[in-house]
Amino acid sequence: MTPPLNSIISRLHLKQLRLLIALGDHGSLLKAAQQVALTQPGASKALQEIETTFDTPLFHRTNRGLEPNEAGHCVIRYARLIHTDLSHMREEMVGIERGQGGRVAVGVIMGAVPRLTDAITAVIARNPDMSVEIVEDTSAALLSQLDAGRLDLAICRTTISQTPQFYESIKLQDETLAVVANVQHPLRRAKKLALQDLAEYRWVVYRANMPMRLLLEREFRDAEIRFPLHLLETTSAFATLAVLQSNPSFVALVSIDVAQFFARHEMTCILPLHLASRSEPYELVTRKGAPLSAGAKLLIEQLRGEDGGES
Template identity: 80%
Template sequence: MLPSLNSIISRLHLKQLRLLIALADHGSLLKAAQQVALTQPGASKALHEIETTFGMALFNRTNRGLEPNQIGHCVIRYARLIHTDLAHLREEIGGIMRGHGGRVTVGVIMGAVPLLADAVTRLVAEHPEMSVEIVEDTSATLLSQLDAGRLDLAICRTTISPTPEHYGSVQLQEETLAVIANVRHPLRQAATLTLQDLAESRWVVYRANMPMRLLLEREFRDADIRFPQHLLETTSVFATLALLQANPSFVALVSVDVASFFARHDMMCILPLTLASRSEPYEMVVRKGAPLSPGARLLIDALTPAPPP
């Protein structure tokens, strides 16, 4: 039977988590014991205590050593997360003691990456010892990580959530969209384009039910053009760029900030297609009622435009 959370918390020790990580890294009880400064009998006893805590075996004993089973892989993954969180805790405390924010973890959707990059550049210029972790993903995933306490704040959209009232949010800026393509795209020299001109193109898009995808579907619907059936779906900036570089006929819908970055560095061209619809604005989002770390406050200050004089 699966033990209760209280039972796991009361019986599991941090040094046991270190042993689990060492066992995963080495597959040898002797080498793991040496890494965490235990004798081999002491490590064997500790492993037995860990498996007793969870009420099940975490490793298969083979002639090659110890190999994590499915549950063992799960427990080891969380042991690594806890170890990383403690390292971040120490780093943040050190930063506070030295008089600056220490560390901040921020999530961002693809279109807002240039906006965040500018803010982070300003932040580290003023606080050079600040550490910043940036997680790029969809709004849904970022809000989930915000709920779990894995992020200090996120730049995304709360409208995709069934419970947007659970978040504190401030609108940062409107999002304008652009269609980009390889610099060798056949229509790159056109003076102007309509959606019909690109109706047969292979589009790189976000997956269904995401705001940017819904906007593109609405554009096709309003133009009375059938939405393309064979799509390339990704939420990755790099995957989008790689696909467009691989095939000059592909096109993609991205924020104008991302498009301008690519075009400025001659990586892509912006096709002369004007979209009638506008996307929802970016929001700076935190968990309502959750305390903010000093690092999060500093990043929020860097993201928030100064009021006009």
Template identity: 80%
Template sequence: MTPSLNSIVSRLHLKQLRLLIALGDHGSLLNAAKQVALTQPGASKALQEIETTFGAPLFNRTNRGLEPNAVGNCVIRYARLIHTDLAHLREEIVGIMRGHGGRVAVGVIMGAVPRLTEAISALIAKHPEMSVEIVEDTSATLLNLIDAGRLDLAVCRTTISQTPYLYESTKVQDETLAVIANVHHPVCGEKELTLKALADFRWVVYRANMPMRMLLEREFREAEIRFPLHLLETTSAFATLSLLQSNPTFVALVSIDVAQFFTRHGITRILPLQLSSRSEPYELVTRKGAPLTPGARHLIEELIGQSSETDVNSSDPVESASSPQHK
């Protein structure tokens, strides 16, 4: 029978977690004992205590040493997470005591990466000792990480959640989409394109049931064109870019921010295709009722400040990106 949480908390010690991590690294009781400054008998006794605490053996004893079983791998993984969290705790405390905020962990969906990185650059300029962890993933994954306390905030969408009321959210900006391709794509010389002209090319898109993908499907449906059967699906900006570079006939649907970033650096071209739909706006999301660290507050200030500047300076982003200086 698995012990209760109270039992585990009351019996488990931080030095035991260090021993578990060392055993995971070395697979040898002797080497692990040396790493955590224990004698081998002391380490053996500590391991017995750990296994008693969790109510299950964690390692298989073999002639090659100790090999973690399924439960052992799980426990070692969480031991590493706890150790990392304690390191982050210390880092944040040092930052607070020095008055610069310490550390912030932020999540972001692909389309909002350029906006977030601009905010982070502004943050670091004001607080050079700040540490920032950036996690790029889907909105669903980022919200799960917020729920688990792994992220302080995220730039994503709460509309995909079945429990959006669990979050505080502020609109950061509307998302305009663009279709991009390799600068040597066969249609790059065209001044105007229709969706039908691109229907037979291989598309790089988000996976099914995600807002950007659903918007593209709607565009095809409204144009009465069959949606492409063979797709390249990814949530990674780098994978998208790499695919476009590897094959000049591919096309991709991305946010205008990502499209402009790639185009400014001469990597891709924004194709002259006007989409009739707009995607859902980005939101700045935190867990409702959760206290904000100083680092999170500083980053939120930069993101909100950026959003205000965008509202003041807004113009047609697709038209701007298609102007000669962006080609």
């Protein structure tokens, strides 16, 4: 039975976490011991103490060395996360000492990536020593990372959450949508398109029950057209772009900011299809009551100070 959290905290040491990471990297007790400046007997004793702390074996002993079992993979993964968090803490403290922005971790849904990167560019220009981590994911995943303290802020939607009252949110901008395609798409030179014109093409879309997907389904339903059966589902802007560039007949629904960015760099074209529906606005979201780092405050000020997008 896994020991209580307080027991693990009181018995586990940072050097033991370093040993776990080294064992995960090398699979050899000798090499791991050398990496963390321990003797092999010292490393063997430390590993025994770790397994005693968790009350379970973490490695299979084989002729090739030590191979993590399922529990071992779990513990090593979290050891790496703790090590990364400590590194980020140090970066932020160095920034505070120097009177600079330190470090900020920000999440973003695909459609708001251009807005966020413009803001980050402006902030870094004034704070060149500031470190930034960008996490692109769905609103649900980003809110989960906000809850865990792994993100300082996020540009996403709280409407998907069952507990929106846990967040501070500010409407950042409305989201207008556009349909994009390969620059060699058969309809690239059309002056005006109806949804029926694109109904038989393969669509790259968000997965079911996500706001942008629901909006597209509503457009098809209102037009009394069967929704396409064979879809390619992704939440990644890069995957969407790569698919469109590899398949001249595919089309995708993205935010107008993303569409204009792709088109500006001649990566895709925007098809002349007007969509009657609007997606929900982006929100600038933080965890209610959570302290904000200096870097987070700088980025929030920049995002709030910019003009709104298309409406």
